[in-house]
Amino acid sequence: xxxxxxxxxxxxxxxxxxxxxxxxxxxxxxxxxxxxxxxxxxxxxxxxxxxxxxxxxxxxxxxxxxxxxxxxxxxxxxxxxxxxxxxxxxxxxxxxxxxxxxxxxxxxxxxxxxxxxxxxxxxxxxxxx
Amino acid sequence: xxxxxxxxxxxxxxxxxxxxxxxxxxxxxxxxxxxxxxxxxxxxxxxxxxxxxxxxxxxxxxxxxxxxxxxxxxxxxxxxxxxxxxxxxxxxxxxxxxxxxxxxxxxxxxxxxxxxxxxxxxxxxxxxx
Numbered sequence: 001x002x003x004x005x006x007x008x009x010x011x012x013x014x015x016x017x018x019x020x021x022x023x024x025x026x027x028x029x030x031x032x033x034x035x036x037x038x039x040x041x042x043x044x045x046x047x048x049x050x051x052x053x054x055x056x057x058x059x060x061x062x063x064x065x066x067x068x069x070x071x072x073x074x075x076x077x078x079x080x081x082x083x084x085x086x087x088x089x090x091x092x093x094x095x096x097x098x099x100x101x102x103x104x105x106x107x108x109x110x111x112x113x114x115x116x117x118x119x120x121x122x123x124x125x126x127x128x129x
Numbered sequence: 130x131x132x133x134x135x136x137x138x139x140x141x142x143x144x145x146x147x148x149x150x151x152x153x154x155x156x157x158x159x160x161x162x163x164x165x166x167x168x169x170x171x172x173x174x175x176x177x178x179x180x181x182x183x184x185x186x187x188x189x190x191x192x193x194x195x196x197x198x199x200x201x202x203x204x205x206x207x208x209x210x211x212x213x214x215x216x217x218x219x220x221x222x223x224x225x226x227x228x229x230x231x232x233x234x235x236x237x238x239x240x241x242x243x244x245x246x247x248x249x250x251x252x253x254x255x256x257x258x
Contacts, residue, residue, distance in 0.1 A: 002241075003238060003241050003242055003243055006243055016145060016159065018147055018156060018159065020156055024154075025153075025154025025155075026154075027147060027149055027156065027212050029205070030145065030147065030205060030210040042238065072237060072238070073237070073238035074234040074235075074236060074237050074238070075234065075236040075238070075243050076158070076159060076233040076234050076235075076236070077226050077227065077228050077230075077233045077235065077236075078233075079236075079243075081159040081233075081234075083156050083234040097206050098206065099206050101206075104205040104206045104207075104210075105203040105204070105205050105210075105212040106203075106206065107203060107204040107205070107206075107208075108201060108202070108203050109132060109171065109201070109202035109203070109204070112131075112132050113132055114132055114135055114204050114208075
């Protein structure tokens with residue numbers, strides 16, 4: 001059986017993907033892949049997602065240079081979520097978030113509010129130019 | 130503005146949630162919460178999910194004893210994914226997966242196949258009795 005057929009694609013033909021930094025263990029971002037994106041990710045060793053907003057393949061870093069080198073692809077017990085171990089390239093420390101932060105998860109719940117407690121490492125205007 | 134109103138709930142009124150082990154950094158599982166589940170999780174300091182298959186609140190560990198103590202709730206840049214730092218209680222090392230494994234992500238992609246490369250720590254028949 002083809003490994004791509006074993007993935008339980010959702011009603012939109014997508015699978016949720018968690019990108020985790022290999023070195024630090026930090027969860028960097030969460031996005032989706034369709035079948036083609038997952039195949040390309042495995043072939044290239046670089047993260048290729050499916051952009052739901054733009055409805056097209058999205059080679060992460062194609063504009064920003066912040067490419068994700070993929071070391072490992074893992075699948076969960078229900079075959080419907082992918083976990084990817086990556087190195088976030090293009091900046092030190094790595095920038096995975098379009099806001100210029102290391103991780104997309106920069107808001108912490110604190111007593112009934114969400115507090116942004118992680119710094120912007122690079123101005124997004126200088127990332128996407 | 131109420132912190133629960135800032136979450137962008139999907140068309141089913143749910144938000145995807147990543148549970149990460151606070152000590153090891155291991156990604157343990159992925160599930161969903163509705164508004165009530167997220168509120169209860171924050172109030173109790175224990176993970177309460179929404180079970181899509183059973184269509185009801187699911188206090189993780191209610192049957193297995195494998196409760197997730199919640200240390201931190203984080204929200205991503207689009208306000209539509211939650212990352213939760215937890216301690217997996219009830220067994221040492223922690224068992225988050227219903228298969229009796231530490232993490233749900235026990236299958237690794239290897240040359241066109243998915244290989245289960247993590248051990249079962251406890252027989253599921255002895256977890257759910």
